[in-house]
Amino acid sequence: IYDRYKHHYENLGPCLRSGTLSDLLGAFTGHASILCAAGPALAQSLDFIRANRDRALVIAVNSAVKPLLAVGIRPHFVVINDTSVGSEPTLAGLPPMEGVTLVPHCLSTTGGGSFRDIRFFGNFPGQPFPKRDSLLLHGSVITTAFALAEYMGCSKAVLAGVQLSSPDPYCMNYAAGSQHEAHASGARGGGLSRRWPELYPVTAADGSRMFTTLNFLDAAQWFADRIRQASLEVVNLCPASILHGPGIALDPSPRLPEAPDLAARLEAIPRSDFSGRAQRVLDYIRQEMTRWKTKQRAAREAGASLEAARDFIAASDLDNSSFMLQRFRAFDNARFHAAWFEGSTLGQRTEGARYFLGHMEAMCSELLRLLVAQHKAISDSRRP
Numbered sequence: 001i002y003d004r005y006k007h008h009y010e011n012l013g014p015c016l017r018s019g020t021l022s023d024l025l026g027a028f029t030g031h032a033s034i035l036c037a038a039g040p041a042l043a044q045s046l047d048f049i050r051a052n053r054d055r056a057l058v059i060a061v062n063s064a065v066k067p068l069l070a071v072g073i074r075p076h077f078v079v080i081n082d083t084s085v086g087s088e089p090t091l092a093g094l095p096p097m098e099g100v101t102l103v104p105h106c107l108s109t110t111g112g113g114s115f116r117d118i119r120f121f122g123n124f125p126g127q128p129f130p131k132r133d134s135l136l137l138h139g140s141v142i143t144t145a146f147a148l149a150e151y152m153g154c155s156k157a158v159l160a161g162v163q164l165s166s167p168d169p170y171c172m173n174y175a176a177g178s179q180h181e182a183h184a185s186g187a188r189g190g191g192l193s194r195r196w197p198e199l200y201p202v203t204a205a206d207g208s209r210m211f212t213t214l215n216f217l218d219a220a221q222w223f224a225d226r227i228r229q230a231s232l233e234v235v236n237l238c239p240a241s242i243l244h245g246p247g248i249a250l251d252p253s254p255r256l257p258e259a260p261d262l263a264a265r266l267e268a269i270p271r272s273d274f275s276g277r278a279q280r281v282l283d284y285i286r287q288e289m290t291r292w293k294t295k296q297r298a299a300r301e302a303g304a305s306l307e308a309a310r311d312f313i314a315a316s317d318l319d320n321s322s323f324m325l326q327r328f329r330a331f332d333n334a335r336f337h338a339a340w341f342e343g344s345t346l347g348q349r350t351e352g353a354r355y356f357l358g359h360m361e362a363m364c365s366e367l368l369r370l371l372v373a374q375h376k377a378i379s380d381s382r383r384p
Contacts, residue, residue, distance in 0.1 A: 029153030042161030139219025
C-alpha cells in the first residue's frame with residue numbers, strides 16, 4: 001500500500017498535465033503492433049523489430065525499454081502496470097523519451113520526468129480526477145501490452161521476447177540490459193530432482209524443455225485463452241515459448257504490410273485537458289497533508305507511554321497504516337513483531353514501540369515531502 005500511495009502522490013502533477021487511456025481508443029485501427037517483453041529471446045528478435053518499426057507500433061513493457069534503447073530501438077509506446085517501488089529501476093535514468101508515449105497505471109512509477117507524453121489508465125479511490133478506462137491484465141505486463149494494442153484497434157500483435165519461461169531450472173532469465181539480467185544460475189537442467197527450489201518444468205512450443213514459475217505458468221494459460229477469444233491476429237516470434245495454442249501462430253519473421261500513415265497517426269493522438277482541475281487537485285493535496293500531519297503528531301504523542309503506544313499501534317492496524325509501514329524503506333516487520341508481540345520484558349516491548357513509532361514518523365515525513373513537492377509544482381505552473 002505504501003508503494004501505491006507513493007506513486008499516487010508523485011503522479012498528481014503528471015496526471016494533471018497528461019492525457020488518459022481514452023485518448024488512444026481506436027487510434028490505430030487496422031495497424032499491426034509488435035509487443036516487446038524482456039525474455040532472453042528478445043535478442044533474437046531485435047533485427048525484426050528494427051526493420052518493422054515503420055510498419056507497426058512497437059509497444060514495450062517497462063522491463064524491455066532499456067534493452068531496446070541499448071541497441072538503438074525506440075518504442076512508440078511503453079506500458080507499465082506494476083505499482084511496486086521494485087519496478088522503479090526499469091524506468092529510472094532514461095534519457096528524454098521524445099516521441100515515446102508512456103501508458104502507466106496511475107499507481108505506477110512514471111520514470112522521473114523522462115517521458116513528456118503520458119496517458120494514464122486505472123483509478124485510485126478518492127482521486128481528484130474523473131474515472132479513467134482500465135486495461136484487462138493478469139499475471140504479466142505483456143498481457144497489459146496486448147490489451148493496449150487491442151484498445152487502440154490494432155489488427156495484429158507480434159510477440160517478441162514473450163517466453164514466460166527460462167532454460168534455467170533455478171532462475172527466470174531475462175534479456176541483456178534489463179533489470180533482472182543477472183538472474184541466472186548457470187545450470188541447464190542436468191540431474192534434476194523435480195523438487196523445490198527448482199522451477200516448474202514445462203514444454204515450449206518447439207518441444208524444448210523450459211522452466212517457469214507457477215505465476216508465469218498461470219499467466220501463460222490465462223493469456224493463451226485471452227488470445228483465443230480476441231479478434232487480433234497473433235504471431236509469436238519465439239518458438240522456445242510456453243505461450244502457444246489456438247490463435248497463436250509461430251513465425252520468427254512474419255511479413256508485415258507497409259503503414260504509410262503510421263507516423264501521421266502518432267502525431268495526431270489527442271490529449272485530454274485537465275487544467276481546469278488544478279484547484280481541485282491542490283485542495284486534495286492539502287487534505288492529504290492534513291491526514292499525514294495528524295498521523296505524525298499522533299505517533300509522536302504515542303511515545304509518552306507504553307499504553308499510548310499500544311493504542312496507536314492498534315489504531316494503525318485499523319486504518320491500514322501499519323500495513324503501509326511494512327513496505328516503507330528498511331522497516332523490519334519481523335524485528336518489530338519479535339519485540340512488541342513476543343517480547344517478554346518491558347524493555348523489549350518499549351524497544352518495539354519506539355521502533356514502530358519512529359518509522360511511522362519517518363513514513364509520514366516522506367509522504368508529506370512528496371505532497372509538498374506536488375503542491376509547489378502545481379502552484380508554480382499556474383503563475384503567469
